[in-house]
Amino acid sequence: MIAARIPAMFPPASPDASRVDSHWQLLLIAGSAVWVVVVTVALVAVVRRRRSTEHPAGDVPEATSGNGHLAVGFLGAVVPALIIIGVMTDSVLVLRDTAGTGDAADAATVVEVDGNQFWWEVRYPGHDVETANEIHIPTNQDVRVELTSSDVIHSFWVPQLSGKVDLVPGQTNVLTLAADKPGTYWGQCAEYCGVQHAWMRFVVVAHEPQEYAGWLDAQARPAASADQTDGDADADGPAADVGPVSEVAAGREIFMSSSCVYCHTVAGTEAQGTLGPDLTHLASRQMIGAGVLPNDRKSLARWIEHPQKVKPGNVMPGTDLDDDELDALITYLQSLE
Ligand code: HEC
Ligand SMILES: [Cu+2]
Structure with missing residues:
Protein backbone atom coordinates (compact mmCIF):
# COMPACT_ATOMS: atom_id res chain seq x y z
CA MET A 1 0.00 0.00 0.00
CA ILE A 2 1.31 3.42 -0.81
CA ALA A 3 1.09 6.54 1.29
CA ALA A 4 -0.34 9.67 -0.25
CA ARG A 5 2.22 11.74 -2.08
CA ILE A 6 2.28 15.45 -2.71
CA PRO A 7 1.62 15.81 -6.42
CA ALA A 8 4.59 17.12 -8.38
CA MET A 9 5.01 18.26 -11.97
CA PHE A 10 8.03 16.12 -12.80
CA PRO A 11 8.42 14.12 -14.84
CA PRO A 12 5.65 15.23 -17.22
CA ALA A 13 3.65 12.22 -18.45
CA SER A 14 1.29 13.54 -21.12
CA PRO A 15 1.61 15.55 -24.35
CA ASP A 16 0.10 18.64 -22.67
CA ALA A 17 2.30 18.38 -19.60
CA SER A 18 5.38 17.87 -21.80
CA ARG A 19 4.49 21.00 -23.75
CA VAL A 20 4.18 23.01 -20.52
CA ASP A 21 7.45 21.49 -19.36
CA SER A 22 9.32 22.45 -22.55
CA HIS A 23 8.02 26.00 -22.18
CA TRP A 24 9.24 26.04 -18.61
CA GLN A 25 12.67 24.87 -19.80
CA LEU A 26 12.75 27.68 -22.34
CA LEU A 27 11.93 30.24 -19.62
CA LEU A 28 14.60 28.74 -17.39
CA ILE A 29 17.26 28.83 -20.10
CA ALA A 30 16.35 32.32 -21.36
CA GLY A 31 16.11 33.63 -17.80
CA SER A 32 19.45 32.10 -16.83
CA ALA A 33 21.17 33.46 -19.94
CA VAL A 34 19.88 36.98 -19.26
CA TRP A 35 20.99 36.69 -15.66
CA VAL A 36 24.49 35.60 -16.64
CA VAL A 37 24.87 38.45 -19.16
CA VAL A 38 23.52 41.11 -16.78
CA VAL A 39 25.68 39.96 -13.88
CA THR A 40 28.77 39.78 -16.11
CA VAL A 46 32.36 47.65 -11.33
CA VAL A 47 35.91 46.60 -12.19
CA ARG A 48 36.31 49.21 -14.92
CA ARG A 49 34.85 51.96 -12.75
CA ARG A 50 37.37 51.10 -10.07
CA ARG A 51 40.15 51.37 -12.58
CA SER A 52 38.87 54.63 -13.97
CA THR A 53 38.69 56.22 -10.51
CA GLU A 54 42.41 55.58 -10.34
CA HIS A 55 42.77 58.14 -13.15
CA PRO A 56 42.60 61.81 -12.41
CA ALA A 57 39.12 63.40 -12.57
CA GLY A 58 38.13 64.49 -16.06
CA ASP A 59 39.70 61.45 -17.75
CA VAL A 60 36.43 60.42 -19.42
CA PRO A 61 35.84 56.68 -19.94
CA GLU A 62 34.83 55.64 -23.44
CA ALA A 63 31.29 54.55 -22.39
CA THR A 64 30.06 58.01 -23.22
CA SER A 65 31.32 57.81 -26.80
CA GLY A 66 28.87 57.47 -29.73
CA ASN A 67 29.58 53.73 -30.07
CA GLY A 68 28.93 53.27 -26.36
CA HIS A 69 25.45 54.83 -26.71
CA LEU A 70 24.68 52.47 -29.56
CA ALA A 71 25.82 49.46 -27.56
CA VAL A 72 23.74 50.50 -24.56
CA GLY A 73 20.69 51.04 -26.77
CA PHE A 74 21.16 47.67 -28.41
CA LEU A 75 21.70 45.71 -25.19
CA GLY A 76 19.07 47.64 -23.24
CA ALA A 77 16.22 47.73 -25.74
CA VAL A 78 16.67 45.54 -28.81
CA VAL A 79 17.94 42.38 -27.12
CA PRO A 80 15.29 42.37 -24.33
CA ALA A 81 12.58 43.05 -26.92
CA LEU A 82 13.73 40.06 -28.97
CA ILE A 83 13.81 37.82 -25.91
CA ILE A 84 10.37 38.92 -24.75
CA ILE A 85 8.86 38.47 -28.20
CA GLY A 86 10.40 34.98 -28.43
CA VAL A 87 9.15 33.91 -25.02
CA MET A 88 5.72 35.40 -25.64
CA THR A 89 5.43 33.60 -28.96
CA ASP A 90 6.15 30.28 -27.30
CA SER A 91 3.64 31.09 -24.50
CA VAL A 92 0.91 31.72 -27.05
CA LEU A 93 1.80 28.51 -28.87
CA VAL A 94 1.63 26.51 -25.61
CA LEU A 95 -1.79 27.96 -24.92
CA ARG A 96 -2.90 27.02 -28.42
CA ASP A 97 -1.45 23.51 -28.20
CA THR A 98 -2.89 22.69 -24.80
CA ALA A 99 -6.25 24.47 -25.22
CA GLY A 100 -6.68 22.77 -28.58
CA THR A 101 -7.27 19.48 -26.79
CA GLY A 102 -9.64 21.22 -24.36
CA ASP A 103 -12.87 19.32 -24.85
CA ALA A 104 -11.95 16.12 -26.70
CA ALA A 105 -15.55 16.06 -27.92
CA ASP A 106 -15.09 12.79 -29.81
CA ALA A 107 -13.06 11.03 -27.10
CA ALA A 108 -13.77 7.30 -26.86
CA THR A 109 -13.45 7.40 -23.09
CA VAL A 110 -15.47 9.76 -20.90
CA VAL A 111 -15.18 10.02 -17.14
CA GLU A 112 -17.43 12.10 -14.89
CA VAL A 113 -15.92 13.58 -11.76
CA ASP A 114 -18.02 15.11 -9.03
CA GLY A 115 -16.32 17.19 -6.33
CA ASN A 116 -17.54 16.73 -2.75
CA GLN A 117 -16.26 18.08 0.55
CA PHE A 118 -13.76 16.32 0.77
CA TRP A 119 -13.55 13.54 -1.78
CA TRP A 120 -13.99 12.82 -5.48
CA GLU A 121 -16.80 10.76 -6.93
CA VAL A 122 -15.89 9.20 -10.26
CA ARG A 123 -18.35 7.66 -12.74
CA TYR A 124 -17.76 5.91 -16.04
CA PRO A 125 -20.77 6.66 -18.29
CA GLY A 126 -22.02 3.65 -20.23
CA HIS A 127 -20.56 1.34 -17.60
CA ASP A 128 -22.16 0.70 -14.27
CA VAL A 129 -18.99 1.69 -12.47
CA GLU A 130 -18.29 4.18 -9.73
CA THR A 131 -15.05 4.79 -7.85
CA ALA A 132 -13.84 7.35 -5.34
CA ASN A 133 -10.61 9.32 -5.34
CA GLU A 134 -9.24 7.05 -8.04
CA ILE A 135 -9.66 7.73 -11.74
CA HIS A 136 -8.78 4.95 -14.13
CA ILE A 137 -7.97 5.78 -17.73
CA PRO A 138 -6.44 4.00 -20.72
CA THR A 139 -3.00 5.18 -21.88
CA ASN A 140 -2.22 7.01 -25.10
CA GLN A 141 -5.61 8.49 -25.84
CA ASP A 142 -7.53 11.62 -24.98
CA VAL A 143 -9.96 11.04 -22.14
CA ARG A 144 -12.75 13.56 -21.76
CA VAL A 145 -13.22 14.40 -18.08
CA GLU A 146 -16.50 16.14 -17.22
CA LEU A 147 -16.20 18.03 -13.97
CA THR A 148 -18.90 19.32 -11.67
CA SER A 149 -19.41 19.85 -7.94
CA SER A 150 -22.04 18.83 -5.40
CA ASP A 151 -21.27 21.62 -2.95
CA VAL A 152 -18.62 24.32 -3.32
CA ILE A 153 -15.98 25.14 -5.92
CA HIS A 154 -13.12 22.66 -6.14
CA SER A 155 -10.30 22.45 -8.64
CA PHE A 156 -9.01 19.38 -10.44
CA TRP A 157 -5.25 19.18 -10.84
CA VAL A 158 -2.95 16.34 -11.86
CA PRO A 159 0.32 18.21 -12.45
CA GLN A 160 2.03 15.41 -14.37
CA LEU A 161 -0.86 15.14 -16.80
CA SER A 162 -2.67 18.46 -17.21
CA GLY A 163 -3.47 21.97 -16.12
CA LYS A 164 -6.11 22.88 -13.52
CA VAL A 165 -9.84 23.16 -14.14
CA ASP A 166 -12.42 24.26 -11.56
CA LEU A 167 -15.41 22.14 -10.54
CA VAL A 168 -18.34 24.51 -10.23
CA PRO A 169 -21.77 23.56 -8.80
CA GLY A 170 -24.48 23.51 -11.47
CA GLN A 171 -22.02 23.63 -14.34
CA THR A 172 -19.97 21.08 -16.26
CA ASN A 173 -16.40 21.97 -17.15
CA VAL A 174 -14.33 19.76 -19.37
CA LEU A 175 -10.69 18.78 -19.27
CA THR A 176 -8.70 16.35 -21.37
CA LEU A 177 -6.50 13.81 -19.66
CA ALA A 178 -3.96 11.67 -21.43
CA ALA A 179 -1.12 9.58 -20.09
CA ASP A 180 1.87 8.46 -22.13
CA LYS A 181 2.49 5.32 -20.09
CA PRO A 182 0.86 3.20 -17.41
CA GLY A 183 1.31 4.45 -13.89
CA THR A 184 -0.18 6.22 -10.91
CA TYR A 185 -0.30 10.00 -11.05
CA TRP A 186 -1.20 12.04 -7.98
CA GLY A 187 -3.77 14.79 -8.08
CA GLN A 188 -4.99 17.34 -5.59
CA CYS A 189 -7.88 19.74 -5.10
CA ALA A 190 -6.41 23.10 -6.01
CA GLU A 191 -9.16 25.47 -4.86
CA TYR A 192 -9.65 25.99 -1.14
CA CYS A 193 -12.94 24.28 -0.29
CA GLY A 194 -13.04 23.94 3.51
CA VAL A 195 -11.15 22.50 6.48
CA GLN A 196 -10.07 19.27 4.79
CA HIS A 197 -9.11 20.83 1.46
CA ALA A 198 -5.55 19.55 1.92
CA TRP A 199 -6.86 15.98 2.26
CA MET A 200 -8.74 16.05 -0.98
CA ARG A 201 -6.22 14.10 -2.98
CA PHE A 202 -6.73 11.50 -5.65
CA VAL A 203 -4.85 9.35 -8.11
CA VAL A 204 -5.16 8.84 -11.82
CA VAL A 205 -4.29 5.25 -12.65
CA ALA A 206 -3.39 4.75 -16.31
CA HIS A 207 -3.65 1.24 -17.79
CA GLU A 208 -2.75 -0.23 -21.15
CA PRO A 209 -6.03 -0.10 -23.13
CA GLN A 210 -6.64 -3.87 -22.92
CA GLU A 211 -6.01 -3.97 -19.22
CA TYR A 212 -8.33 -0.99 -18.87
CA ALA A 213 -11.19 -2.86 -20.55
CA GLY A 214 -10.63 -5.73 -18.12
CA TRP A 215 -10.62 -3.34 -15.18
CA LEU A 216 -13.94 -1.80 -16.29
CA ASP A 217 -15.52 -5.25 -16.67
CA ALA A 218 -14.42 -6.33 -13.22
CA GLN A 219 -15.64 -3.10 -11.64
CA ALA A 220 -19.04 -3.37 -13.32
CA ARG A 221 -19.73 -6.62 -11.48
CA PRO A 222 -20.65 -6.62 -7.79
CA ALA A 223 -17.92 -8.06 -5.57
CA ALA A 224 -18.35 -11.81 -5.12
CA SER A 225 -18.79 -11.42 -1.39
CA ALA A 226 -21.05 -8.36 -1.57
CA ASP A 227 -24.23 -10.26 -0.86
CA GLN A 228 -25.19 -13.63 0.58
CA THR A 229 -23.30 -15.66 -1.97
CA ASP A 230 -20.64 -17.50 -0.05
CA GLY A 231 -21.46 -21.05 0.96
CA ASP A 232 -21.45 -20.92 4.73
CA ALA A 233 -23.76 -17.95 4.92
CA ASP A 234 -26.78 -19.29 3.13
CA ALA A 235 -29.45 -16.70 3.77
CA ASP A 236 -32.25 -18.85 2.44
CA GLY A 237 -31.78 -21.55 5.04
CA PRO A 238 -32.79 -21.19 8.66
CA ALA A 239 -29.93 -18.84 9.37
CA ALA A 240 -29.37 -19.69 13.02
CA ASP A 241 -29.00 -23.39 12.28
CA VAL A 242 -26.34 -23.30 9.58
CA GLY A 243 -23.54 -23.33 12.09
CA PRO A 244 -20.94 -20.58 12.55
CA VAL A 245 -21.33 -18.01 9.82
CA SER A 246 -18.12 -16.80 8.24
CA GLU A 247 -16.58 -13.58 9.40
CA VAL A 248 -17.36 -12.03 6.03
CA ALA A 249 -21.02 -12.84 6.48
CA ALA A 250 -20.97 -11.51 10.03
CA GLY A 251 -19.33 -8.31 8.84
CA ARG A 252 -21.86 -7.97 6.04
CA GLU A 253 -24.64 -8.31 8.61
CA ILE A 254 -23.12 -5.51 10.70
CA PHE A 255 -22.65 -3.27 7.68
CA MET A 256 -26.22 -3.80 6.46
CA SER A 257 -27.72 -3.17 9.87
CA SER A 258 -25.63 -0.06 10.62
CA SER A 259 -25.90 3.51 9.46
CA CYS A 260 -23.34 2.74 6.73
CA VAL A 261 -26.11 1.86 4.26
CA TYR A 262 -27.61 5.35 4.40
CA CYS A 263 -24.47 6.88 2.96
CA HIS A 264 -22.68 4.12 1.06
CA THR A 265 -23.51 1.89 -1.89
CA VAL A 266 -22.33 -1.70 -2.20
CA ALA A 267 -23.62 -2.92 -5.58
CA GLY A 268 -25.69 -6.09 -5.37
CA THR A 269 -26.89 -5.35 -1.83
CA GLU A 270 -29.52 -3.20 -0.19
CA ALA A 271 -26.85 -0.62 0.63
CA GLN A 272 -27.61 2.15 -1.85
CA GLY A 273 -26.63 5.36 -0.05
CA THR A 274 -25.04 8.07 -2.15
CA LEU A 275 -23.78 10.64 0.36
CA GLY A 276 -20.40 8.93 0.69
CA PRO A 277 -18.05 7.03 -1.63
CA ASP A 278 -19.29 3.91 -3.42
CA LEU A 279 -17.75 0.94 -1.60
CA THR A 280 -18.58 -1.76 -4.18
CA HIS A 281 -14.90 -2.43 -4.86
CA LEU A 282 -13.37 -0.66 -1.88
CA ALA A 283 -10.71 -3.34 -1.44
CA SER A 284 -9.27 -2.59 -4.88
CA ARG A 285 -8.47 0.99 -3.89
CA GLN A 286 -5.02 2.15 -2.79
CA MET A 287 -6.12 4.53 -0.07
CA ILE A 288 -9.11 5.77 1.88
CA GLY A 289 -10.38 9.21 2.84
CA ALA A 290 -8.99 10.88 -0.30
CA GLY A 291 -5.38 10.03 0.53
CA VAL A 292 -5.50 10.48 4.30
CA LEU A 293 -4.78 6.79 5.07
CA PRO A 294 -3.59 3.71 3.19
CA ASN A 295 -6.27 1.08 2.59
CA ASP A 296 -5.33 -1.56 5.18
CA ARG A 297 -6.94 -3.17 8.23
CA LYS A 298 -5.46 -0.84 10.80
CA SER A 299 -6.40 2.27 8.89
CA LEU A 300 -9.92 1.02 8.19
CA ALA A 301 -10.39 0.42 11.92
CA ARG A 302 -9.20 3.92 12.77
CA TRP A 303 -11.32 5.42 10.03
CA ILE A 304 -14.55 3.66 10.99
CA GLU A 305 -14.21 4.35 14.71
CA HIS A 306 -12.81 7.86 14.57
CA PRO A 307 -13.25 9.46 11.16
CA GLN A 308 -13.49 12.84 12.87
CA LYS A 309 -10.09 12.38 14.48
CA VAL A 310 -8.45 11.18 11.31
CA LYS A 311 -10.02 13.86 9.11
CA PRO A 312 -11.81 16.43 11.29
CA GLY A 313 -14.76 18.09 9.60
CA ASN A 314 -15.42 15.39 7.02
CA VAL A 315 -19.02 14.23 6.59
CA MET A 316 -18.72 10.71 8.05
CA PRO A 317 -19.68 10.21 11.72
CA GLY A 318 -17.86 7.72 13.95
CA THR A 319 -19.47 4.35 14.71
CA ASP A 320 -19.23 2.61 18.04
CA LEU A 321 -18.62 -1.12 17.63
CA ASP A 322 -17.00 -3.69 19.88
CA ASP A 323 -13.72 -5.23 18.74
CA ASP A 324 -15.26 -8.39 17.28
CA GLU A 325 -17.84 -6.44 15.34
CA LEU A 326 -15.23 -4.04 14.01
CA ASP A 327 -13.00 -6.95 13.01
CA ALA A 328 -15.79 -8.67 11.13
CA LEU A 329 -16.88 -5.43 9.48
CA ILE A 330 -13.35 -4.82 8.23
CA THR A 331 -13.06 -8.38 6.96
CA TYR A 332 -16.22 -7.77 4.97
CA LEU A 333 -14.93 -4.44 3.59
CA GLN A 334 -11.64 -6.09 2.64
CA SER A 335 -13.53 -8.79 0.76
CA LEU A 336 -15.04 -6.20 -1.57
CA GLU A 337 -12.48 -6.58 -4.33
C1 HEC B 1 -23.49 10.29 7.17
C2 HEC B 1 -22.96 9.51 6.10
C3 HEC B 1 -22.01 8.36 6.39
C4 HEC B 1 -22.20 7.28 7.23
C5 HEC B 1 -23.36 7.00 8.15
C6 HEC B 1 -21.05 6.43 7.02
N1 HEC B 1 -20.19 6.99 6.13
FE1 HEC B 1 -18.45 6.20 5.48
N2 HEC B 1 -18.07 7.90 4.45
C7 HEC B 1 -18.91 8.97 4.33
C8 HEC B 1 -18.24 10.03 3.60
C9 HEC B 1 -18.81 11.37 3.21
C10 HEC B 1 -16.94 9.55 3.30
C11 HEC B 1 -15.83 10.31 2.57
C12 HEC B 1 -15.10 11.16 3.57
C13 HEC B 1 -13.95 11.92 3.00
O1 HEC B 1 -13.01 11.31 2.45
O2 HEC B 1 -13.96 13.16 3.12
C14 HEC B 1 -16.88 8.20 3.83
C15 HEC B 1 -15.79 7.35 3.68
C16 HEC B 1 -15.79 6.03 4.05
C17 HEC B 1 -14.74 5.09 3.72
C18 HEC B 1 -13.51 5.40 2.87
C19 HEC B 1 -13.88 5.22 1.42
C20 HEC B 1 -12.87 5.72 0.45
O3 HEC B 1 -12.78 5.16 -0.65
O4 HEC B 1 -12.18 6.70 0.75
C21 HEC B 1 -15.09 3.89 4.28
C22 HEC B 1 -14.32 2.60 4.20
C23 HEC B 1 -16.34 4.08 4.96
N3 HEC B 1 -16.74 5.39 4.78
C24 HEC B 1 -17.01 3.10 5.66
C25 HEC B 1 -18.15 3.31 6.41
C26 HEC B 1 -18.75 2.33 7.27
C27 HEC B 1 -18.24 0.91 7.47
C28 HEC B 1 -19.84 2.91 7.83
C29 HEC B 1 -20.79 2.33 8.85
C30 HEC B 1 -20.18 1.83 10.08
C31 HEC B 1 -19.92 4.29 7.33
N4 HEC B 1 -18.88 4.48 6.47
C32 HEC B 1 -20.88 5.20 7.67
C33 HEC B 1 -20.19 9.06 4.82
C34 HEC B 1 -20.73 8.17 5.72
CU1 LIG C 1 -10.36 21.87 -2.13
Missing part, protein backbone atom coordinates in the same frame (compact mmCIF):
# COMPACT_ATOMS: atom_id res chain seq x y z
CA VAL A 41 28.19 43.27 -17.47
CA ALA A 42 27.61 44.57 -13.94
CA LEU A 43 30.85 43.00 -12.72
CA VAL A 44 32.80 44.37 -15.68
CA ALA A 45 31.33 47.82 -14.98
